[in-house]
Amino acid sequence: MAQFEEVSKKSELHPKPVGMVQQYGTAGFRTHADHLDHVMFRMGLLAALRSRNTKATIGVMVTASHNPEEDNGVKLIDPMGEMLTPVWEVYATRLVNAEQDHLLTVLEDVIEKESIDLTQEAHVFVGKDTRSSSARLSEAVLDGVTALRGHSKDYGLVTTPQLHYMVCCCNTRGEYGQASVEGYYRKLLQAFAELTKHVPNRTDDQKCLLVDGANGIGALKLREMVPRLQGELLVSLFCDGTSGKLNHQCGADFVKVQQKSPKGIDMKAGDRCCSFDGDGDRIVYYYSDAEGHFHLLDGDKIATLISTFLKELLTQAGLDLKMAVVQTAYANGSSTRYLQDTMKLIVKCTKTGVKHLHHVAQEFDIGVYFEANGHGTVLFSKVLEEKIRRLCKDSDGERRRVATLLKNSVDLINQTVGDAISDMLLIEAILAIRGMTVQQWDAIYTDLPNRQLKVKVSDRRVIETTDAERKTVSPAGLQEAIDGLVEKHRQGRSFVRPSGTEDVVRVYAEAETQESADALAHEVSLVVYRLAGGVGGEPKPL
Numbered sequence: 001m002a003q004f005e006e007v008s009k010k011s012e013l014h015p016k017p018v019g020m021v022q023q024y025g026t027a028g029f030r031t032h033a034d035h036l037d038h039v040m041f042r043m044g045l046l047a048a049l050r051s052r053n054t055k056a057t058i059g060v061m062v063t064a065s066h067n068p069e070e071d072n073g074v075k076l077i078d079p080m081g082e083m084l085t086p087v088w089e090v091y092a093t094r095l096v097n098a099e100q101d102h103l104l105t106v107l108e109d110v111i112e113k114e115s116i117d118l119t120q121e122a123h124v125f126v127g128k129d130t131r132s133s134s135a136r137l138s139e140a141v142l143d144g145v146t147a148l149r150g151h152s153k154d155y156g157l158v159t160t161p162q163l164h165y166m167v168c169c170c171n172t173r174g175e176y177g178q179a180s181v182e183g184y185y186r187k188l189l190q191a192f193a194e195l196t197k198h199v200p201n202r203t204d205d206q207k208c209l210l211v212d213g214a215n216g217i218g219a220l221k222l223r224e225m226v227p228r229l230q231g232e233l234l235v236s237l238f239c240d241g242t243s244g245k246l247n248h249q250c251g252a253d254f255v256k257v258q259q260k261s262p263k264g265i266d267m268k269a270g271d272r273c274c275s276f277d278g279d280g281d282r283i284v285y286y287y288s289d290a291e292g293h294f295h296l297l298d299g300d301k302i303a304t305l306i307s308t309f310l311k312e313l314l315t316q317a318g319l320d321l322k323m324a325v326v327q328t329a330y331a332n333g334s335s336t337r338y339l340q341d342t343m344k345l346i347v348k349c350t351k352t353g354v355k356h357l358h359h360v361a362q363e364f365d366i367g368v369y370f371e372a373n374g375h376g377t378v379l380f381s382k383v384l385e386e387k388i389r390r391l392c393k394d395s396d397g398e399r400r401r402v403a404t405l406l407k408n409s410v411d412l413i414n415q416t417v418g419d420a421i422s423d424m425l426l427i428e429a430i431l432a433i434r435g436m437t438v439q440q441w442d443a444i445y446t447d448l449p450n451r452q453l454k455v456k457v458s459d460r461r462v463i464e465t466t467d468a469e470r471k472t473v474s475p476a477g478l479q480e481a482i483d484g485l486v487e488k489h490r491q492g493r494s495f496v497r498p499s500g501t502e503d504v505v506r507v508y509a510e511a512e513t514q515e516s517a518d519a520l521a522h523e524v525s526l527v528v529y530r531l532a533g534g535v536g537g538e539p540k541p542l
C-alpha cells in the first residue's frame with residue numbers, strides 16, 4: 001500500500017538505534033532527549049491509527065514534565081482528553097521497540113487487531129513544552145502523522161492540560177469549550193470572575209499570590225492570563241523562564257520532595273506561594289511562618305479544601321449526591337482520617353498514577369482526586385452537571401446563588417486532567433469566597449511527619465504489591481519485616497513499591513514525629529536492600 005511505502009521511506013529519517021528498548025510507563029515515554037527521535041515519529045504513526053480507531057481527534061504532547069531540561073518524553077491523549085487506554089500502551093511499546101525492518105509488521109499487526117480502516121480520516125493535535133529539544137521532536141511526531149496521511153494541528157507551546165482541553169473540546173464539538181488557547185483563557189477567566197465578583201472587602205494583601213513557574217510553559221501561559229484577571233488576583237511571577245533553567249531548584253516536584261521553597265522566589269513570612277511543574281499539570285502551595293518554618297500545602301491539602309467547599313455547596317443546594325475523594329498510598333494519613341472521620345466523605349485509594357485515580361473518580365457524581373505531589377482535578381457526572389444547570393435556571397434566592405457558584409466551579413475546573421492554572425484559580429476563588437488565609441487552610445488538619453526515600457536494587461520488578469500498593473506480596477518476608485518495624489513507631493505507616501518512572505524502589509514512612517518517620521524510613525530501606533537485592537552501599541541513616 002502507498003501509505004506503507006511512505007512510512008518506510010520516512011522512518012529511515014527517524015532511525016531507531018539497534019537494540020534500544022523503551023517502555024510506555026506511568027507518564028508515556030520519558031528519557032534523554034537524544035534517544036527519542038524514532039519514538040516521536042512512531043507515536044505520530046500510532047496517534048494516526050488511534051484516531052481512525054476511535055473516529056476522533058487524538059492528542060500528542062511532547063514533554064518530560066518535572067524531569068531535567070535534558071530529558072524529554074511523549075504522552076498520547078484519548079478522545080475525551082483522558083490518558084491513552086492501557087491496551088494501546090502495549091501497542092505503543094511494541095511499535096517503539098520494533099527494529100527498523102520490523103516496523104511495518106508491527107504496524108500491520110495493530111491495524112489487523114483493531115480492524116482499522118485506513119481509508120478513514122485521521123486527526124491529531126500536537127503540543128510541546130519549552131525544552132530546547134521539543135521543537136525538533138514535535139516535528140518528528142508531525143512527520144509520523146503525515147506518513148500515515150493523517151491531518152495534524154500543531155498547537156506549538158501549550159501546557160499539557162491545555163492540550164487535553166483542546167482534544168476534549170474538539171471531540172465534544174465545542175460543548176466543553178472552544179478548542180484554542182484563547183478559548184481556554186476565556187472559559188477559565190470568565191468562571192473565575194463570576195466566582196469572585198461578589199466577594200466583599202478583600203484587601204490587596206489577600207489578593208497577592210507568588211507563583212513559581214518552574215521556568216517552564218506554565219509561566220508563559222500564566223503571564224498571558226494575568227493582565228486579564230482584572231485585579232481580582234495579583235500575581236507575582238517568579239522562575240518565569242527568562243533566565244533560570246527549567247525545573248532547576250524550582251517547580252512543584254522540587255518543593256514537594258525537598259520540602260523547601262524554590263530558589264529565586266522572593267517570599268516574606270506569611271506570603272501565599274505556589275509552584276507549577278515543568279508542563280503545568282501539577283501545583284503545590286506553601287508559606288513560611290514568622291519563625292521561618294516552611295509549611296507545605298500539597299495535593300492532600302488541596303483535595304481537602306476543594307472537597308470541603310464543594311460538599312458545603314451541595315448541601316446548601318439540597319443536592320444529595322455521591323461524592324468521593326480519591327488518593328494514593330502517598331496521601332498523608334492525617335488527610336485520610338480527616339476526610340473520612342470529620343468530613344464523612346467516601347475515600348478511595350488507588351495505585352500511583354493519575355490514570356488510576358481518574359478512573360475511580362469517574363464512578364461518583366463528584367470525584368475529587370489528587371496525588372500528594374499536587375497532580376489532580378475534580379470530575380462531575382453528566383447527571384450532576386445537568387441538575388446544577390437546571391437549578392441555576394429554576395431556583396431563586398440563596399439556592400440560585402449556591403447553584404451558580406457550583407456551575408462556575410464546574411466551568412473553572414479542567415476535568416480532563418490535573419491543571420496547575422485551573423487548580424490555582426479554583427483554590428484562589430475558594431480562599432476568597434470563604435475569607436480564608438493560607439494559614440487557616442493549613443490548620444484544617446496537621447500532616448503527620450513523613451519521609452520518602454529511594455533504594456537501588458538490581459531488579460525492582462522483584463517487588464510485587466497488592467492492596468493499592470500498600471502491601472508487598474514478594475519477595476517473601478518483606479511485608480512481615482515492614483509490619484514488625486511499623487509496630488515500633490507511634491502512628492507509624494510505611495510501604496514500598498517499585499517506581500514506574502525511575503529505576504528505584506520508593507520507600508514511604510510516616511509517624512508521630514519527624515525523627516520517628518526518618519528512622520522508620522531508614523529501617524524499611526534496609527530490609528528492602530537486604531531482601532530485594534540492593535546494589536551499592538547499604539542505605540545510611542538520614
Ligand SMILES: CC(=O)N[C@H]1[C@@H](OP(=O)(O)O)O[C@H](CO)[C@@H](O)[C@@H]1O
Nearest residue numbers: 026027353354371373499500501502
Ligand atoms: C511518589 C510519586 O510522586 N510518584 C510519581 C511518579 O511515579 P513513580 O511511579 O512513583 O515513579 O511519577 C508519576 C508520573 O508523573 C506520578 O503520577 C507519581 O505520583
Ligand SMILES: [Mg+2]
Nearest residue numbers: 065277279281
Ligand atoms: Mg507534569
